[in-house]
Amino acid sequence: IGRxxxxxxxxxxxxxxxxxxxxxxxxxxxxxxxxxGLDADLLDGKQSSTGNVVNTVAVRDYNGDINARLxxxxxxxxGWNRSYLLGMNVNGGVDTDNYARPTHVNNGVxxxxxxxxxxxxASRALGVTYTNNTGKPIVVNIRVNRxxxxxxxxxxxxxxxxxxxxxxxxxxxxNIAIGxxxxxxxxxxxxxxxxxxxxxxxxxxxx
Numbered sequence: 001i002g003r004x005x006x007x008x009x010x011x012x013x014x015x016x017x018x019x020x021x022x023x024x025x026x027x028x029x030x031x032x033x034x035x036x037g038l039d040a041d042l043l044d045g046k047q048s049s050t051g052n053v054v055n056t057v058a059v060r061d062y063n064g065d066i067n068a069r070l071x072x073x074x075x076x077x078x079g080w081n082r083s084y085l086l087g088m089n090v091n092g093g094v095d096t097d098n099y100a101r102p103t104h105v106n107n108g109v110x111x112x113x114x115x116x117x118x119x120x121x122a123s124r125a126l127g128v129t130y131t132n133n134t135g136k137p138i139v140v141n142i143r144v145n146r147x148x149x150x151x152x153x154x155x156x157x158x159x160x161x162x163x164x165x166x167x168x169x170x171x172x173x174x175n176i177a178i179g180x181x182x183x184x185x186x187x188x189x190x191x192x193x194x195x196x197x198x199x200x201x202x203x204x205x206x207x
Contacts, residue, residue, distance in 0.1 A: 111137050111182065117206050124203040129190040132183045132207075139206035142166070142191050143178045146198040152177040153194035159187040164194055176201065 019027075049056035052067045060066055115138070124130070132138050142165070146152040152175035153167035165179025177198070183189045191203075 111139060112206065115206050117141075117204055119202065120205050121200070121203045124191075124200070126191050126193060126200050129188050131188050132185055134185065134207050136185050138183050138185075139180060140183055140189065140191075141178070141180045141202075141204040141206075143176060143201040143203075144193050144198040145201045146175045146193075146196060151175060151195040152198045154179050154191060154198075155194035156181050156183075156189055156191045158183060158189050167195060 043057045046055060046057045048059045050059055050061035050067065058066050058068060113136075115136070126144070140156065142154050142156070144152055144154045144166075151167065151169040153164065154177045155162055155164045156179075157163070158181070163181060165181045166177040168175050168177045175198075177195075181189075191200075193199075
């Protein structure tokens, strides 16, 4: 290797000036950088790492494995988006398939995504069974009122399980009870006045 000219700092000659490794490295560093086509120790400005280290380029460790906190892929097509998380097969165990498998993350099933609060009071009544067939969980907000000196309460029976969501006692009269509950997709729900008889004031749903 010998000293060249112009954009070729080093050329190969039959008779060349001998340079040390340190001198060669110094000259390479002069042209190393973005756009040079040469990057001596970084990839796009990132160091490599065999561990789970942020802002590094993952490389295989001595076992041939790649370590990462989370691997995520996305695909868009047909007017919708899907995301996948790669995680261990939940059925895996000793001497079984424990390779990572993609798990579909359907953003549409999350509460509040693509949903709005609606006043459904006109189409709801206490003691009547309804079914959440929206395809995702919903939130139900109910208020009942009892114009008497007593206790007002509201409970919701979800697939046969009774859940108390609001109760209030007022010795001065004019009691109200307000409560919220999440209704899973595909289940039935029915609301009742849980203490003494009360009337439905409003019924809102996030759906």
